[in-house]
Amino acid sequence: MQYDLTEEQLMLRDTVRRLAKEKIQPGAAARDEKGEFAHDMAELLRDNGLFGADFPEEYGGAAMGMLSLCLVIEEVAKVCASTAVILLVHELGTMPIFLAGSKAQKEKYLPSLAAGENLIAFGLTEPGAGSDVSSLRTKAVKDGAGYVLNGRKVFISHGDVAKWVCVAAKTDTTVPGHKGISMFVVDQGTPGFSIGKHENKLGIRGSSTVELIFEDCRIPAENLLGAEGQGFTIIMKTLDFTRIPVAAQALGIAQGALDFSINYSKERVQFGKPIFTFQGLQFMMADMVTRLEAARQLTYKTAAMFQELPKDLSRLSPEAVRYSAMCKLMAADTAMTVTTDAVQLMGGYGYVKEYPVERMMRDAKITQIYEGTSQVQKVVIASTL
Numbered sequence: 343m344q345y346d347l348t349e350e351q352l353m354l355r356d357t358v359r360r361l362a363k364e365k366i367q368p369g370a371a372a373r374d375e376k377g378e379f380a381h382d383m384a385e386l387l388r389d390n391g392l393f394g395a396d397f398p399e400e401y402g403g404a405a406m407g408m409l410s411l412c413l414v415i416e417e418v419a420k421v422c423a424s425t426a427v428i429l430l431v432h433e434l435g436t437m438p439i440f441l442a443g444s445k446a447q448k449e450k451y452l453p454s455l456a457a458g459e460n461l462i463a464f465g466l467t468e469p470g471a472g473s474d475v476s477s478l479r480t481k482a483v484k485d486g487a488g489y490v491l492n493g494r495k496v497f498i499s500h501g502d503v504a505k506w507v508c509v510a511a512k513t514d515t516t517v518p519g520h521k522g523i524s525m526f527v528v529d530q531g532t533p534g535f536s537i538g539k540h541e542n543k544l545g546i547r548g549s550s551t552v553e554l555i556f557e558d559c560r561i562p563a564e565n566l567l568g569a570e571g572q573g574f575t576i577i578m579k580t581l582d583f584t585r586i587p588v589a590a591q592a593l594g595i596a597q598g599a600l601d602f603s604i605n606y607s608k609e610r611v612q613f614g615k616p617i618f619t620f621q622g623l624q625f626m627m628a629d630m631v632t633r634l635e636a637a638r639q640l641t642y643k644t645a646a647m648f649q650e651l652p653k654d655l656s657r658l659s660p661e662a663v664r665y666s667a668m669c670k671l672m673a674a675d676t677a678m679t680v681t682t683d684a685v686q687l688m689g690g691y692g693y694v695k696e697y698p699v700e701r702m703m704r705d706a707k708i709t710q711i712y713e714g715t716s717q718v719q720k721v722v723i724a725s726t727l
């Protein structure tokens with residue numbers, strides 16, 4: 343498996359690195375403090391053509407593939423994890439359309455999503471169905487030329503600002519577990535679709551996380567993705583693809599904290615010497631950089647592997663599923679360890695908001711939770727053995 347970065351990918355990485363440093367880093371602390379969706383960052387990403395990196399050319403995308411998308415997300419997350427969420431959720435919300443959308447549906451949704459003119463969200467989680475997708479209770483009942491949706495989703499990233507939300511609902515309640523689930527695209531503003539609670543979060547505070555409420559919400563039959571009952575397959579394959587960009591976000595957060603804390607340790611003098619010279623801290627830094635590089639190589643290898651895989655409903659190999667879960671598990675756990683150690687390296691200065699590492703530590707935590715917790719990744723990995 344070849345996954346060295348090409349000239350084009352290196353150029354992309356450098357361009358995004360510059361953009362991130364000049365335009366994204368300066369407001370990161372303020373966005374964290376404010377705790378609202380950062381419309382200005384969505385506009386910046388759109389103006390720089392970063393929404394369509396992994397979209398096919400025929401729908402206006404740059405067709406650069408999963409590894410390029412990961413490089414973009416990593417660079418953005420290095421300075422602002424919340425801005426990286428905008429790109430992650432865009433890929434997450436679009437993936438069901440890539441995988442199961444008809445030609446007409448792709449033509450309707452993908453061009454404006456590739457251009458970043460519209461945003462999309464992914465509505466899976468419910469109060470009683472988190473890790474256990476098969477417990478979801480939102481219902482879509484066939485009624486004339488459409489479906490009537492009833493139910494509630496929680497923790498939906500950007501559900502309030504997206505023009506469309508891919509929503510998972512039970513179309514057949516007579517079959518148990520993950521059977522009888524279907525996937526629909528629901529337009530914002532459809533009567534019966536409203537936004538409930540906005541979450542006040544520990545990290546990624548520049549992204550919005552909201553409750554979606556469906557009360558007799560009527561949607562046309564043409565909004566069904568794939569066939570009735572294919573929802574679980576669409577959800578699982580969506581997550582197999584999109585866990586890789588989450589791993590890239592985790593790498594970026596960890597790298598940002600590592601860089602900042604090492605630089606700080608070279609300036610900070612205690613006992614008459616820069617703290618960088620203390621072997622106790624050097625061993626910590628050696629562990630941080632080693633873990634991070636191992637997580638990066640696993641993530642890049644997985645991204646390169648997925649670059650070649652068709653975005654349709656064909657089955658992925660157990661190996662592909664395993665790699666996707668392994669890179670997310672390893673990168674997320676690494677991000678948590680590295681950011682916590684970065685705070686430790688900086689002592690009290692690591693703990694206060696004057697410096698970015700406490701924010702990075704708070705931001706890192708979500709990578710162990712969303713798109714499947716670290717425990718769920720282990721369940722997935724073990725299931726392929």
Ligand SMILES: Cc1cc2nc3c(=O)[nH]c(=O)nc-3n(C[C@H](O)[C@H](O)[C@H](O)COP(=O)(O)OP(=O)(O)OC[C@H]3O[C@@H](n4cnc5c(N)ncnc54)[C@H](O)[C@@H]3O)c2cc1C
Pocket residue numbers: 431463464465466467471472473474496497498499500543546551708711712713714715716717718721
């Ligand atoms: C900020 C944020 C953004 C989110 N964005 C979205 C989004 O855009 N769309 C969306 O649909 N969802 C989203 N989510 C939901 C997220 O995917 C879920 O929170 C996550 O899947 C876990 O579900 P849960 O919170 O119900 O936890 P639970 O499933 O209740 O898990 C609680 C604990 O039990 C553990 N656990 C559960 N099952 C097992 C098992 N079989 N073996 C071992 N341990 C287990 C978990 O690892 C965890 O530690 C978001 C969540 C947050 C916090």
